[in-house]
Amino acid sequence: MKAKCCPNTSIRKIARSVHEAARDVARRIAATPEYVRSRHERKKVEMLFAHLKRILKLDHSQATLNEVARQLNSRPRKTLNYETPAERFSQSVASTG
Secondary structure: OHHHHOOOOOOOOOOOOOOHHHHHHHHHHHOOHHHHHHHHHHHHHHHHHHHHHHHHOOOOOHHHHHHHHHHHHOOOEHHHOOEOHHHHHHHHHHHHO
């Protein structure tokens, strides 16, 4: 095999990037369940932003902003055990006072 891949050298060198240690760290992090969950949550946020952009393209009035906020806060979230953000907020306010 050596004769075919590098006929004019006594040894075969494989270059390693100076950034390979950082890449190794990134690979280890990407394999964790926390990273997978974080990636999923970021995707959901991006989808919400896309939804907002689609809605707000039509009208930027305060009434539209209020309606969008109401719709987003009335959507159940898996991360909140299928409660809505509004319900969770109400519970946290009630428990503090």
